[in-house]
Amino acid sequence: xxxxxxxxxxxxxxxxxxxxxxxxxxxxxxxxxxxxxxxxxxxxxxxxxxxxxxxxxxxxxxxxxxxxxxxxxxxxxxxxxxxxxxxxxxxxxxxxxxxxxxxxxxxxxxxxxxxxxxxxxxxxxxxxxxxxxxxxxxxxxxxxxxxxxxxxxxxxxxxxxxxxxxxxxxxxxxxxxxxxxxxxxxxxxxxxxxxxxxxxxxxxxxxxxxxxxxxxxxxxxxxxxxxxxxxxxxxxxxxxxxxxxxxxxxxxxxxxxxxxxxxxxxxxxxxxxxxxxxxxxxxxxxxxxxxxxxxxxxxxxxxxxxxxxxxxxxxxxxxxxxxxxxxxxxxxxxxxxxxxxxxxxxxxxxxxxxxxxxxxxxxxxxxxxxxxxxxxxxxxxxxxxxxx
Amino acid sequence: xxxxxxxxxxxxxxxxxxxxxxxxxxxxxxxxxxxxxxxxxxxxxxxxxxxxxxxxxxxxxxxxxxxxxxxxxxxxxxxxxxxxxxxxxxxxxxxxxxxxxxxxxxxxxxxxxxxxxxxxxxxxxxxxxxxxxxxxxxxxxxxxxxxxxxxxxxxxxxxxxxxxxxxxxxxxx
Numbered sequence: 001x002x003x004x005x006x007x008x009x010x011x012x013x014x015x016x017x018x019x020x021x022x023x024x025x026x027x028x029x030x031x032x033x034x035x036x037x038x039x040x041x042x043x044x045x046x047x048x049x050x051x052x053x054x055x056x057x058x059x060x061x062x063x064x065x066x067x068x069x070x071x072x073x074x075x076x077x078x079x080x081x082x083x084x085x086x087x088x089x090x091x092x093x094x095x096x097x098x099x100x101x102x103x104x105x106x107x108x109x110x111x112x113x114x115x116x117x118x119x120x121x122x123x124x125x126x127x128x129x130x131x132x133x134x135x136x137x138x139x140x141x142x143x144x145x146x147x148x149x150x151x152x153x154x155x156x157x158x159x160x161x162x163x164x165x166x167x168x169x170x171x172x173x174x175x176x177x178x179x180x181x182x183x184x185x186x187x188x189x190x191x192x193x194x195x196x197x198x199x200x201x202x203x204x205x206x207x208x209x210x211x212x213x214x215x216x217x218x219x220x221x222x223x224x225x226x227x228x229x230x231x232x233x234x235x236x237x238x239x240x241x242x243x244x245x246x247x248x249x250x251x252x253x254x255x256x257x258x259x260x261x262x263x264x265x266x267x268x269x270x271x272x273x274x275x276x277x278x279x280x281x282x283x284x285x286x287x288x289x290x291x292x293x294x295x296x297x298x299x300x301x302x303x304x305x306x307x308x309x310x311x312x313x314x315x316x317x318x319x320x321x322x323x324x325x326x327x328x329x330x331x332x333x334x335x336x337x338x339x340x341x342x343x344x345x346x347x348x349x350x351x352x353x354x355x356x357x358x359x360x361x362x363x364x365x366x367x368x369x370x371x372x373x374x375x376x377x378x379x380x381x382x383x384x385x386x387x388x
Numbered sequence: 389x390x391x392x393x394x395x396x397x398x399x400x401x402x403x404x405x406x407x408x409x410x411x412x413x414x415x416x417x418x419x420x421x422x423x424x425x426x427x428x429x430x431x432x433x434x435x436x437x438x439x440x441x442x443x444x445x446x447x448x449x450x451x452x453x454x455x456x457x458x459x460x461x462x463x464x465x466x467x468x469x470x471x472x473x474x475x476x477x478x479x480x481x482x483x484x485x486x487x488x489x490x491x492x493x494x495x496x497x498x499x500x501x502x503x504x505x506x507x508x509x510x511x512x513x514x515x516x517x518x519x520x521x522x523x524x525x526x527x528x529x530x531x532x533x534x535x536x537x538x539x540x541x542x543x544x545x546x547x548x549x550x551x552x553x554x555x556x557x558x559x560x561x
Contacts, residue, residue, distance in 0.1 A: 084488075084491075085470075085486075085488065085493045086467075086468040086470065086488050086493070111493065112491070112492070112493055113488040113489075113490075113491045113492045113493040114491035114492075115491070137490070137492075161491075162490075162491065180491060181491045181492070182490075182491055182492035182493070183492070183493050184492055184493070184494040184495065185483065185495045186438055186481060186483075186495060186497050220468065220512065220513070220515075221467070221468050222467050222468055222488055287468060287512075288512065300513070
């Protein structure tokens with residue numbers, strides 16, 4: 001039985017809870033999103049920790065909810081690195097560190113703008129979807145600040161970058177505890193943010209986000225702004241309850257509906273998960289970039305490098321190499337040696353390479369370390385499908 | 389585009405006023421070639437409530453689309469412009485790309501039903517061009533797309549605002 005449109009959210013909640021109890025490990029129950037709830041104020045908390053599913057539920061709410069409704073959605077993800085819509089995964093993270101991590105962090109490209117953030121079980125994400133005409137960058141960050149204040153996190157405030165920061169006894173510089181990003185469409189807009197509550201991985205985040213390839217890449221798109229981060233030291237559920245309470249103060253006293261795995265069976269959400277976890281979305285949506293090694297690129301454009309050693313440079317568009325220059329000690333730019341490399345590496349999908357020694361025309365001893373260095377910097381080993 | 393103006397409104401309207409002065413040359417005068425007859429005047433540049441503009445060619449077969457000066461300044465510094473692949477057939481209101489500024493990915497919507505035939509790839513290379521001359525349809529300008537228009541697209545124009553009405557609209561917003 002699918003819930004009819006007329007049911008209010010508290011009824012839905014009871015329905016949901018009883019279903020979950022009845023068959024918690026067996027067949028999936030019918031999602032409440034089979035039909036979009038019509039209420040003007042809606043609150044959801046996800047019990048899934050899959051970033052691909054949670055972001056797809058969020059996108060479904062953004063695109064399918066009633067035009068005038070305001071929706072709060074809270075979710076927590078397993079360890080993952082979430083890059084902004086227009087960012088470069090080779091600039092933003094250290095793929096070798098991700099591959100060798102016991103946490104097996106997932107790589108995710110979200111649909112909103114902004115920079116790269118870390119998610120894990122000690123971080124709760126809040127998301128508010130509202131009519132675009134009522135959109136305001138700070139309104140709901142301020143709501144979260146009020147929630148934090150109600151939990152005795154007194155120093156929290158919104159800064160000029162729309163992030164939430166707080167002072168700690170150890171430092172005079174405020175630490176970031178929450179980052180915001182936005183997706184604005186014609187009628188509906190979304191503001192989502194992280195909130196670091198008790199991440200056990202703070203000391204390792206720098207390792208995952210520090211890219212060894214960064215200085216060899218000039219990329220179009222968006223750079224991340226580094227900030228010092230800290231935990232708030234509040235329990236996830238306490239934070240969720242406090243945010244729900246402040247949201248209710250603003251928009252009305254509605255019940256919270258729990259969502260999760262079963263929402264992945266809604267065709268639009270299932271399609272969203274498939275798209276977000278595909279290499280096509282994660283890597284091929286990368287804005288054009290210029291990679292040059294060992295000589296760092298001077299600009300976004302491919303140009304002959306003035307170097308005394310062998311150098312390889314390429315332009316990748318949609319994650320695929322479209323142009324390249326090999327500079328040989330013996331060759332001047334533009335001569336036959338320079339062009340030979342073009343034929344061999346053009347068309348290469350950067351994210352599909354498993355060994356650059358097979359891709360580069362390695363015919364000199366000195367090129368072997370180059371191939372190895374490129375493997376360390378550029379090989380990606382994340383197979384999102386495993387993490388769903 | 390609708391969105392963006394909100395939090396930055398006071399600064400935005402100041403900037404928008406300043407910008408109108410600076411880029412007068414990029415805005416086609418309705419008193420030029422077009423003012424010959426009343427029927428032609430119906431095809432001057434039109435604007436949407438979402439802050440996009442569309443300017444139909446004299447033969448009503450093609451048009452240029454972009455975002456308004458008001459939107460460009462309200463957005464703040466644009467750091468990336470995502471353009472559609474061509475050709476792409478769209479209905480009025482469909483998303484045809486996006487701009488990123490201030491951690492926001494904002495959709496650009498098509499003002500009319502049309503087929504996008506080419507895009508302004510200068511915006512990929514130099515996204516700030518859209519801040520400098522969003523209503524400039526020259527090769528150095530910040531226009532977004534060139535499109536082919538059929539009957540439906542031409543009639544979509546009737547529902548849009550002319551420059552005067554749009555100006556009033558942004559002042560009220």
